[in-house]
Amino acid sequence: MNRFLSDIVRIWQLRWAFRLALIYLFLFLLLVILLPWLPLSFQPNDLDLGQAFQPPFQWANVTSATPLHWLGTDALGRDVLSNTLFGARTAVLISLPVMLATTVIGLVLGTAAGFYADSSGKISRASFSGILLSVPVFLYFGMYVPSQAFLLKLPPAVLLLSMGIAILAPFILMKVLVPALKRATFFTKQVPFPADQVVLRLIEVFTSIPRLVIILVLASFMPPSVVLLSFILVLTYWTDTARLTRAETLRVKQLPYFEAAVSAGASTGGLLMRHALPNILAPVIVSFIFGLAGLLALESTLSFLGIGVPAELVSWGRTIAGIRANTSAWWLVVFPGGFLALTVLALQTCSYYILNAMQHHSP
Amino acid sequence: MPGYLFKRLVLVLPMLWLIASLFFLLSRLLPQGLGAGNILKGDEQYSKGSKESRERSYRQYLHKTQQDLPLFYFSIHARAEPDTLYRVYPESERLHLRRLAWKYGNWPLVSAYYSGVKQAHTLAAQQDQLQPHFEALHTSTVAPAILAAASSIAEADQENAFQTAILLRNAKRMVEHRQDYLGLLPTLSWNGSKNQYHNWLTEVLQGNFGTSYRDHRAVPAILAEAIGNTFWLLILSMAISVVLAFELSILMVRQKGRKWRRLFLPVLFLTDSIPTFVLALLLLVLLASPAFLQLFPVYGMGYYSPAGLPWHESLARQVQFMALPVLCLTLANLPYLTNQVYRSLATTGNEDYTRTARAKGLSETRIIRKHMLRNAWLPIITLLSDFLPALVAGALIIETIFAIPGVGRLLLTAVQARDYPVMMGIVVIVALFKMLSHLVADALYSLADPRIRYTSS
Numbered sequence: 001m002n003r004f005l006s007d008i009v010r011i012w013q014l015r016w017a018f019r020l021a022l023i024y025l026f027l028f029l030l031l032v033i034l035l036p037w038l039p040l041s042f043q044p045n046d047l048d049l050g051q052a053f054q055p056p057f058q059w060a061n062v063t064s065a066t067p068l069h070w071l072g073t074d075a076l077g078r079d080v081l082s083n084t085l086f087g088a089r090t091a092v093l094i095s096l097p098v099m100l101a102t103t104v105i106g107l108v109l110g111t112a113a114g115f116y117a118d119s120s121g122k123i124s125r126a127s128f129s130g131i132l133l134s135v136p137v138f139l140y141f142g143m144y145v146p147s148q149a150f151l152l153k154l155p156p157a158v159l160l161l162s163m164g165i166a167i168l169a170p171f172i173l174m175k176v177l178v179p180a181l182k183r184a185t186f187f188t189k190q191v192p193f194p195a196d197q198v199v200l201r202l203i204e205v206f207t208s209i210p211r212l213v214i215i216l217v218l219a220s221f222m223p224p225s226v227v228l229l230s231f232i233l234v235l236t237y238w239t240d241t242a243r244l245t246r247a248e249t250l251r252v253k254q255l256p257y258f259e260a261a262v263s264a265g266a267s268t269g270g271l272l273m274r275h276a277l278p279n280i281l282a283p284v285i286v287s288f289i290f291g292l293a294g295l296l297a298l299e300s301t302l303s304f305l306g307i308g309v310p311a312e313l314v315s316w317g318r319t320i321a322g323i324r325a326n327t328s329a330w331w332l333v334v335f336p337g338g339f340l341a342l343t344v345l346a347l348q349t350c351s352y353y354i355l356n357a358m359q360h361h362s363p
Numbered sequence: 364m365p366g367y368l369f370k371r372l373v374l375v376l377p378m379l380w381l382i383a384s385l386f387f388l389l390s391r392l393l394p395q396g397l398g399a400g401n402i403l404k405g406d407e408q409y410s411k412g413s414k415e416s417r418e419r420s421y422r423q424y425l426h427k428t429q430q431d432l433p434l435f436y437f438s439i440h441a442r443a444e445p446d447t448l449y450r451v452y453p454e455s456e457r458l459h460l461r462r463l464a465w466k467y468g469n470w471p472l473v474s475a476y477y478s479g480v481k482q483a484h485t486l487a488a489q490q491d492q493l494q495p496h497f498e499a500l501h502t503s504t505v506a507p508a509i510l511a512a513a514s515s516i517a518e519a520d521q522e523n524a525f526q527t528a529i530l531l532r533n534a535k536r537m538v539e540h541r542q543d544y545l546g547l548l549p550t551l552s553w554n555g556s557k558n559q560y561h562n563w564l565t566e567v568l569q570g571n572f573g574t575s576y577r578d579h580r581a582v583p584a585i586l587a588e589a590i591g592n593t594f595w596l597l598i599l600s601m602a603i604s605v606v607l608a609f610e611l612s613i614l615m616v617r618q619k620g621r622k623w624r625r626l627f628l629p630v631l632f633l634t635d636s637i638p639t640f641v642l643a644l645l646l647l648v649l650l651a652s653p654a655f656l657q658l659f660p661v662y663g664m665g666y667y668s669p670a671g672l673p674w675h676e677s678l679a680r681q682v683q684f685m686a687l688p689v690l691c692l693t694l695a696n697l698p699y700l701t702n703q704v705y706r707s708l709a710t711t712g713n714e715d716y717t718r719t720a721r722a723k724g725l726s727e728t729r730i731i732r733k734h735m736l737r738n739a740w741l742p743i744i745t746l747l748s749d750f751l752p753a754l755v756a757g758a759l760i761i762e763t764i765f766a767i768p769g770v771g772r773l774l775l776t777a778v779q780a781r782d783y784p785v786m787m788g789i790v791v792i793v794a795l796f797k798m799l800s801h802l803v804a805d806a807l808y809s810l811a812d813p814r815i816r817y818t819s820s
Contacts, residue, residue: 140439140549141547144439144441145441145547148441148465149465152458152461152462153462154462154465154466158465158544158547161544162547204378205378205381208378208382208794208798209382209790209793209794210752210753210756210793210797211756212759213755213774213789216759216774216775217386217786217790219778220778220779220781220783220786221392297638300638300640300641301638301760305760305763306779307778307779320640320641320644323644323647323648327647327648327651328648330652330655333641333644333645333648334648337637337641337644337645340638340641341636341637341638341641342636344637344638345633348632348635349632352632
């Protein structure tokens with residue numbers, strides 16, 4: 001991890017492109033945070049049908065009564081400048097949480113798969129049955145009942161109660177039922193727990209269809225909403241991180257220091273948190289940056305296609321989609337598309353240089 | 364080798380079954396299908412008389428699409444909720460009933476109360492002063508509000524004293540015997556083989572893949588029409604990008620290739636950061652719009668070509684329409700492909716056999732083409748087998764933008780119309796395509812590298 005930081009400092013000193021990209025990203029983040037307080041003349045959803053398809057930079061039309069549409073307007077007279085700026089905000093607000101959730105899920109599943117890859121993970125039949133029972137209980141009380149309570153607007157007590165059961169019941173099952181079962185000899189027998197196989201099969205199922213197709217299909221099952229779309233994105237994006245983390249864990253597991261830690265009797269938690277995690281974090285961070293760039297582009301693509309996002313959501317894709325009504329309105333593509341491409345470029349530049357620096361270390 | 368391939372081929376089937384089943388179950392879990400949505404539309408526009416006929420047509424719709432059957436072999440639901448609620452129409456009424464059921468947790472009493480409300484309401488339909496109370500009964504789930512409304516109806520409506528008294532009694536019983544949280548417990552019920560999934564699976568096994576919700580044509584026929592266009596788009600752009608990627612990589616890997624590297628690598632890096640749809644739209648604006656250069660026709664595949672043209676002329680027309688889409692897809696995928704091929708080639712440059720070939724005094728072209736390229740193939744085959752299915756996503760965007768009637772556009776319109784049978788067909792085809800391309804890659808491995816042997820064990 002320390003080497004990772006010193007790498008970044010070194011690239012910062014050596015590469016002007018990396019410096020430029022980081023500064024750009026910092027300014028971009030600042031813009032996203034401060035945007036609601038900026039004095040813009042137009043809100044992104046302000047309609048002005050009298051000013052539809054205004055080209056950009058029309059200095060001549062400026063009067064004191066009507067402020068200038070710097071970057072023109074779209075078919076409904078919405079200001080392209082404010083749509084471009086707020087589109088950046090939407091893209092970040094969707095992509096960043098999704099990528100964080102994705103990375104956490106991918107890290108957990110990937111390290112578990114990599115760590116138990118040689119079926120070293122053993123589990124007693126009692127614990128196995130406990131887990132097998134806990135999963136449906138959790139799904140029912142933790143997912144089904146809350147979703148219904150939300151849909152039917154039931155009192156919050158119901159929600160709290162079912163969430164409470166969802167957390168308590170598996171706990172009781174594991175702490176009471178499992179020890180009770182262990183009195184029988186049948187249940188004390190150890191069976192290999194195929195964590196690696198389970199994760200690999202899951203990855204295989206999720207990657208058996210191109211990501212965009214899965215997302216389109218899943219989005220058609222649900223009403224358009226940002227939260228549901230984010231959920232779908234997390235569901236389809238975790239496989240990359242999981243695969244990377246699994247490979248990295250396998251690599252770290254064979255390093256001498258790790259084997260030394262194992263033979264010194266370190267606990268599983270200690271092995272994972274203290275020895276494995278710091279060593280696999282750097283590639284995960286690179287894939288985080290890279291994935292973020294992909295998500296920004298994907299979010300815009302989806303909103304361009306009009307899938308999974310509500311029509312009133314301000315986004316780059318929505319503004320760009322306006323070109324289909326009028327192919328000569330180039331400013332609808334160039335400004336939001338350019339902003340999007342620039343941001344993706346900055347992110348890719350960062351991950352490129354960091355990856356390069358890391359590859360120089362590894363033999 | 365044939366044994367190994369056969370085994371892989373057999374393994375494809377369970378995967379396809381899993382994907383199709385998941386798709387089917389997920390699509391049916393969603394309560395509002397396309398047809399139901401159309402029937403339910405405009406609840407308020409019609410008079411009360413046609414309400415019954417719409418209710419009847421809703422039931423017929425459920426029967427026709429088999430949605431009056433349970434979804435799977437077994438079902439799990441909350442104890443409070445009966446599993447026949449989907450028959451209630453309209454949607455708002457069903458939602459209200461579900462709310463009551465979850466809240467009071469005792470379905471027989473809730474059902475008795477609600478049928479009392481409906482009966483009393485039909486009898487008292489003409490009495491305007493009672494309508495607000497009935498309105499309250501139809502929307503409120505709060506106990507005091509229900510009791511208050513029921514008792515004021517019982518007091519005011521003397522004509523139907525019997526009905527309103529029953530209503531009041533039922534309301535009181537429901538409120539008194541409420542089981543607050545018992546209804547949350549799950550119940551499991553066994554449905555046997557009379558369920559939607561079973562029927563669907565038997566149909567599919569008999570070779571009946573369903574019909575489109577939109578135009579009632581068979582899904583395979585619709586797919587067969589669309590697949591040709593996508594196929595040409597994919598194959599053409601794939602071929603062009605592979606050839607270009609190799610030629611560019613060969614240029615860059617040469618010892619004098621430094622200037623090419625300095626030119627191409629940043630350009631490709633830059634192109635890579637432009638999302639496909641933005642790239643396609645930029646090209647569209649630049650090359651096919653009246654504002655700039657109008658070199659290419661914008662949309663479609665040029666159907667309105669006069670019949671009886673000689674083949675080369677009709678081909679020329681096709682090429683006009685295909686040129687821009689193929690160019691877009693090629694440009695969108697070239698950076699990644701070139702980067703991978705270049706790396707793969709560059710690593711073979713340090714190998715012993717390359718040095719030997721140099722030492723023998725072979726020309727550089729010959730070294731690259733005969734010695735390095737052959738060894739660089741292996742990782743590239745893996746790459747291509749992953750890459751071809753991934754192109755489908757790019758094709759989807761390109762087809763949408765250029766209005767090419769291919770699979771991608773079909774998927775998009777099917778998604779927009781929630782046309783599940785068509786979507787299912789496309790998903791299965793795409794998954795099959797991906798699996799087959801992996802299979803072909805495995806077969807090609809052993810051609811590219813004779814050391815690789817597969818055994819069927």
